[in-house]
Amino acid sequence: MMGLGLGDPPADYGSIMAVGLFVALMCICIIVGHLLEENRWMNESTTALLLGLGAGTVILFASSGKNSRLMVFSEDLFFIYLLPPIIFNAGFQVKKKQFFRNFMTITLFAVVGTLISFSIISLGAMGLISRLNIGSLELGDYLALGAIFSATDSVCTLQVLNQDETPFLYSLVFGEGVVNDATSVVLFNAIQNFDLGNFSSLKFLQFIGNFLYLFGASTFLGVAVSSVLVPPLALLTCQVLPSH
Structure with missing residues (x-):
């Protein structure tokens, strides 16, 4: 704390800028997508794509490549x-x-x-x-x-x-x-x-078994979580929208 000057940016300045830029672009995308909802040639996904390309190009050239990874986040x-x-x-x-x-x-x-x-x-x-x-x-x-x-x-x-x-x-x-x-x-x-x-043929069967195991376990987990979430969400929907 003592080593930082009054004009020094915080240590997580890059993260703050990235989150702020993400939120701003998301809001712009929602607003522009809503305004172009009835447009024949533009839709929300095209708007998001063009905004992302434009923002990335501006950041790349404005920072001379130094902040080109500002909008990169973990997969x-x-x-x-x-x-x-x-x-x-x-x-x-x-x-x-x-x-x-x-x-x-x-x-x-x-x-x-x-x-x-x-x-x-x-x-x-x-x-x-x-x-x-x-x-x-x-x-x-x-x-x-x-x-x-x-x-x-x-x-x-x-x-x-x-x-x-x-x-x-x-x-x-x-x-x-x-x-x-x-x-x-x-x-x-x-x-x-x-x-x-x-x-080998044995490893091929093991590979098929591993695929079926992952697919079945993922499906079972999704169905189980959905079964738990559906009743409270249905009750909440009926209370908020009783006419539906």
């Missing part, structure tokens, strides 16, 4: 704390009857389709990298690439769909996006946690 912060509420809110607002009526179709697209994409991308990466002589990668690296690129992002697609006008298509795209991301994440974690150095 765990996004996946553990930010992404679940977003998915929960989207799932809470989706039409449940349409979603569960098409659940088998969604599962077919999301799980089986993801595994097919994973296999094609992994085999394609093996052939392409070997032909280009970029370097030698291990089997786990090729499988990790397949798991990463087989994950699709349906956020932009959902932004241009109206749930009331196309409920069937909306439920398919939303359900496929959520289950596809979950399948890709579980598949990637199974690859990272498994030793693929000496591959």
Whole structure:
């Protein structure tokens, strides 16, 4: 405390600036997205993308690259704390009857389709990298690439769909996006946690078992937590909105 001058910035000045900038950009994105809600060519996701690109470019050139990592945060912060509420809110607002009526179709697209994409991308990466002589990668690296690129992002697609006008298509795209991301994440974690150095038929069965274990445990945990949260949320909703 004694060593700091009156004009010296606090030690966590960078964190304060990063949080303040995040909040400001989020507020601007919400306001501009609301104003452009009826616009045919712009939506909230496009606005957020352009604001992020603009802010990053300004920070990069204004600081000559010194503060280029100001807006970088841990991936765990996004996946553990930010992404679940977003998915929960989207799932809470989706039409449940349409979603569960098409659940088998969604599962077919999301799980089986993801595994097919994973296999094609992994085999394609093996052939392409070997032909280009970029370097030698291990089997786990090729499988990790397949798991990463087989994950699709349906956020932009959902932004241009109206749930009331196309409920069937909306439920398919939303359900496929959520289950596809979950399948890709579980598949990637199974690859990272498994030793693929000496591959054999036994290890292949162990890999499948590890994937099914992670997928089943994640599904059970999600259903259990949802079962605990649904009654109080339903009661709260009935009290706040008794007419609905």
